[in-house]
Amino acid sequence: MGLHREGTVSIALTCIILSLLMLLIFFFLPDWAFYVFSVIALIFLGLIVQFFRNPVRNIKKIDNQLIYAPADGKIVVIEEAVENEYFKDKRLQVSIFMSPLNVHVNRNPISGTVKYYKYHPGKYLVAWHPKSSTENERTTSVLDNGKHEILLRQIAGALARRIVNYLKEGEHVVQGSEMGFIKLGSRVDIFLPLGSEILVRMNQPVQGNLTQIARLPQ
DSSP, X not given: OEEOGGGHHHHHHHHHHHHHHHHHHHHHSOHHHHHHHHHHHHHHHHHHHHXXXXXXXXXXXXXXXXXXXXXXXXXXXEEXXXXXXXXXXXXXXXXXEEOTTSOOEEEOSSOEEEEEEEEEOOBXXXXXXXXXXXXXXEEEEEEEOSSOEEEEEEEEOSSOOOEEEOOOTTOEEOTTSEEEEEOSSEEEEEEEOTTOEEOOOTTOEEOTTTSEEEEOOO
């Protein structure tokens, strides 16, 4: 398991700040304070490092009819909903909530062409809030596998303050490759064609590239 490149600056700055604080405490405070802070600093650094972990996730069965989880987390929405930005009609929506303890790498659930991409500035409501899909900072991407289009929406949460998306309109992406990264708690929405077979249930834990979310219509 490696570390994601998005964490390089954050981990380096954390190490520098904690080291400076430890030096100040070592010279100006009692020994017990230094030892206590050292333990706290190691725990905090460990949390930062685990947040940016990037496990190798190879898809076991390449199949462009299967939608793999684009993120780690928990299923919080399975419903029929109107998607108003791109499709402007009813779709099946599946949403994954990502806690700060989850892997935060986002992955392409199918292979295909990026037909649409847009970044939206916005609020930072909690990721499970009903209006977070339309009012929070977010990105919208549409992938076309030649037969179906699916829409992916990265949504910033109350803690998240940066969404990274690597997709560009017109490029071809491969199922399982990196789509982006969201820092701290957040959410990913997937909008599927009606008639798709949902393979997950509410509150089910899922893992990117490992959990099959749905099967597209023939």
